[in-house]
Amino acid sequence: MRGAVLHAPGDVRVEDLDAPRILAPTDAIIRLAAACVCGSDLWPYRGIEKIDGPRPMGHEYVGVVEEIGDEVRTVSVGDFVIGSFFASDNTCEICRSGYQSSCVHREGVGGAQAQHMRVPLADGTLVATGGMPSDDLVPSLLAASDVLGTGWFGAVAAQAGPGRTVAVVGDGAVGLLGVLAARQLGAERVMAMSRHAARQKLATDFGATDIVAERGADGVARIKDLTDGLGAHSVIEAVGTQEAMMQAIHATRPGGHVGYVGVAHDVQLPGMELFFSHVHLHGGPAPVRRFLPDLVDRIMNRQIDPGRVFDLHLPLERAAEAYRAMDERRAVKALLRP
Amino acid sequence: MRGAVLHAPGDVRVEDLDAPRILAPTDAIIRLAAACVCGSDLWPYRGIEKIDGPRPMGHEYVGVVEEIGDEVRTVSVGDFVIGSFFASDNTCEICRSGYQSSCVHREGVGGAQAQHMRVPLADGTLVATGGMPSDDLVPSLLAASDVLGTGWFGAVAAQAGPGRTVAVVGDGAVGLLGVLAARQLGAERVMAMSRHAARQKLATDFGATDIVAERGADGVARIKDLTDGLGAHSVIEAVGTQEAMMQAIHATRPGGHVGYVGVAHDVQLPGMELFFSHVHLHGGPAPVRRFLPDLVDRIMNRQIDPGRVFDLHLPLERAAEAYRAMDERRAVKALLRP
Numbered sequence: 048m049r050g051a052v053l054h055a056p057g058d059v060r061v062e063d064l065d066a067p068r069i070l071a072p073t074d075a076i077i078r079l080a081a082a083c084v085c086g087s088d089l090w091p092y093r094g095i096e097k098i099d100g101p102r103p104m105g106h107e108y109v110g111v112v113e114e115i116g117d118e119v120r121t122v123s124v125g126d127f128v129i130g131s132f133f134a135s136d137n138t139c140e141i142c143r144s145g146y147q148s149s150c151v152h153r154e155g156v157g158g159a160q161a162q163h164m165r166v167p168l169a170d171g172t173l174v175a176t177g178g179m180p181s182d183d184l185v186p187s188l189l190a191a192s193d194v195l196g197t198g199w200f201g202a203v204a205a206q207a208g209p210g211r212t213v214a215v216v217g218d219g220a221v222g223l224l225g226v227l228a229a230r231q232l233g234a235e236r237v238m239a240m241s242r243h244a245a246r247q248k249l250a251t252d253f254g255a256t257d258i259v260a261e262r263g264a265d266g267v268a269r270i271k272d273l274t275d276g277l278g279a280h281s282v283i284e285a286v287g288t289q290e291a292m293m294q295a296i297h298a299t300r301p302g303g304h305v306g307y308v309g310v311a312h313d314v315q316l317p318g319m320e321l322f323f324s325h326v327h328l329h330g331g332p333a334p335v336r337r338f339l340p341d342l343v344d345r346i347m348n349r350q351i352d353p354g355r356v357f358d359l360h361l362p363l364e365r366a367a368e369a370y371r372a373m374d375e376r377r378a379v380k381a382l383l384r385p
Numbered sequence: 386m387r388g389a390v391l392h393a394p395g396d397v398r399v400e401d402l403d404a405p406r407i408l409a410p411t412d413a414i415i416r417l418a419a420a421c422v423c424g425s426d427l428w429p430y431r432g433i434e435k436i437d438g439p440r441p442m443g444h445e446y447v448g449v450v451e452e453i454g455d456e457v458r459t460v461s462v463g464d465f466v467i468g469s470f471f472a473s474d475n476t477c478e479i480c481r482s483g484y485q486s487s488c489v490h491r492e493g494v495g496g497a498q499a500q501h502m503r504v505p506l507a508d509g510t511l512v513a514t515g516g517m518p519s520d521d522l523v524p525s526l527l528a529a530s531d532v533l534g535t536g537w538f539g540a541v542a543a544q545a546g547p548g549r550t551v552a553v554v555g556d557g558a559v560g561l562l563g564v565l566a567a568r569q570l571g572a573e574r575v576m577a578m579s580r581h582a583a584r585q586k587l588a589t590d591f592g593a594t595d596i597v598a599e600r601g602a603d604g605v606a607r608i609k610d611l612t613d614g615l616g617a618h619s620v621i622e623a624v625g626t627q628e629a630m631m632q633a634i635h636a637t638r639p640g641g642h643v644g645y646v647g648v649a650h651d652v653q654l655p656g657m658e659l660f661f662s663h664v665h666l667h668g669g670p671a672p673v674r675r676f677l678p679d680l681v682d683r684i685m686n687r688q689i690d691p692g693r694v695f696d697l698h699l700p701l702e703r704a705a706e707a708y709r710a711m712d713e714r715r716a717v718k719a720l721l722r723p
Binding site for chain 2: 140313323329332
């Protein structure tokens with residue numbers, strides 16, 4: 048089969064790979080309908096995260112079940128399924144409390160930028176759509192695998208909902224879908240922080256009521272202006288830098304909630320400042336599995352169209368172009384069709 | 386009148402001071418029934434926090450209203466009242482959301498280690514007991530002014546309650562009262578971290594079900610042993626050092642809650658570790674005013690006896706001894722009677 052492999056920084060090649068096989072009786076093999084490039088794939092692509100050797104890439108996936116292990120019960124061959132970046136048993140105490148991405152048996156999932164992939168713990172990890180989705184829904188279902196689920200978790204962690212003002216720091220795919228999530232969860236006022244016209248437009252289409260182009264202290268001041276001087280009730284942090292985290296904390300009112308889902312690179316939070324900010328802080332790797340059944344329903348009912356974050360569609364064979372476009376910020380997010 | 390003044394590190398003197406007067410129509414003057422020395426008073430006493438000049442000390446207080454400004458409506462001369470370390474209007478949007486210690490009009494309160502003191506924003510700050518409490522209840526009512534209210538907030542921030550396991554980091558007055566709060570809030574299992582026999586005893590009397598004498602990584606391992614390897618649902622951090630904060634975060638299960646009420650001195654939280662811990666983090670200066678009516682009821686009904694944290698009772702004139710005993714850790718908390 049064909050699959051994308053990172054050989055060295057900047058060097059992604061689509062090549063012939065061994066097809067994956069069932070290794071454990073809880074595994075499933077799926078034939079991918081679509082995959083995509085994640086912001087986090089750019090860390091090794093840029094050489095910031097070291098790789099030990101050639102690495103098959105991709106951890107966002109939708110596809111059709113081709114084969115299942117002997118112990119798989121809840122998905123069947125032929126089902127159209129969606130999973131996420133951590134496989135989880137969905138039965139342990141941590142999973143049952145809604146934190147499947149910290150499942151006591153969690154396993155990383157990889158090699159999704161390919162024609163076929165192996166998904167461990169298939170019963171706990173995969174959600175079937177119930178019928179074959181029409182092709183135009185595939186991008187939205189793929190978005191649910193990571194960026195929608197992550198933006199949704201950010202909004203939930205920030206307690207976005209009716210009667211609460213929401214600010215979103217970060218206008219990447221996750222931030223934009225955080226806007227969508229906040230509105231779906233009932234927030235009437237959602238302030239998107241962005242200075243890129245195309246992303247501002249998408250944020251507005253997803254339901255942002257205000258666009259804040261200022262950054263840093265000026266951005267915080269603008270959020271306060273828009274919230275009677277108090278700050279937002281809920282702030283979604285979808286970047287993961289020190290500046291973005293502090294911007295999120297400063298833009299939140301005392302007693303408000305910061306939901307942070309940007310992977311925190313080189314972030315150190317000053318204790319005294321956090322203490323006197325009086326905010327709630329929650330986040331981490333999104334437990335996408337918690338939200339998947341609901342998100343799949345909303346997509347199948349055409350209530351939301353998160354697939355619009357994919358502004359570049361390419362065949363899998365042109366994966367290298369997809370990485371380049373995202374690395375150079377010419378694309379928000381690239382979808383690959385095997 | 387007589388009052389305690391810090392002149393320099395280690396130099397507390399009780400001396401003649403001008404009696405306080407009404408400065409704003411929202412002020413009240415109270416005659417103190419009791420005051421006490423706070424752990425935070427030790428920062429300037431030890432010279433770690435600089436003072437500009439002689440500083441009247443004390444911010445925990447109970448007493449009888451002697452005089453009120455023209456605009457004070459909810460307390461009357463002769464009422465026995467309790468307030469806290471921040472004066473708050475209790476009407477602004479932040480107060481109404483339960484964060485009175487971040488009130489938009491908040492003012493610090495000081496000079497409580499004296500015979501009389503001025504309390505700003507009396508209507509929003511003071512809670513009357515409704516009748517003169519019997520003298521043996523005075524220590525417990527005084528505890529409500531700060532250490533009980535702070536331990537209670539820690540327990541609430543950590544979401545201590547029925548069905549949740551609770552661990553408490555810190556065996557000072559706040560930590561011990563965090564144990565009491567967690568039990569009052571319905572937690573069946575409360576693990577107190579302490580290696581001092583007298584404090585272990587008090588923790589047990591306040592409802593701790595387990596005592597953990599280990600610290601650091603060993604303490605975390607012990608909490609995990611006691612919680613099926615997962616960590617506690619709720620951890621109250623009542624110290625404020627880097628070690629204590631990290632111990633609290635590591636002892637909490639994914640999806641669990643850390644309530645931190647130790648003033649965070651020189652704390653820097655590593656973003657990546659916090660991210661993957663999956664904990665909720667909330668804390669800060671306790672909005673004691675939110676809890677005071679309930680706490681006063683529980684004390685007046687003799688349901689709780691938080692005044693037991695005062696293991697040294699002295700007349701105000703011997704304030705210097707009280708500071709020395711706390712500085713040398715011979716006393717958990719010293720009560721002063723004017």
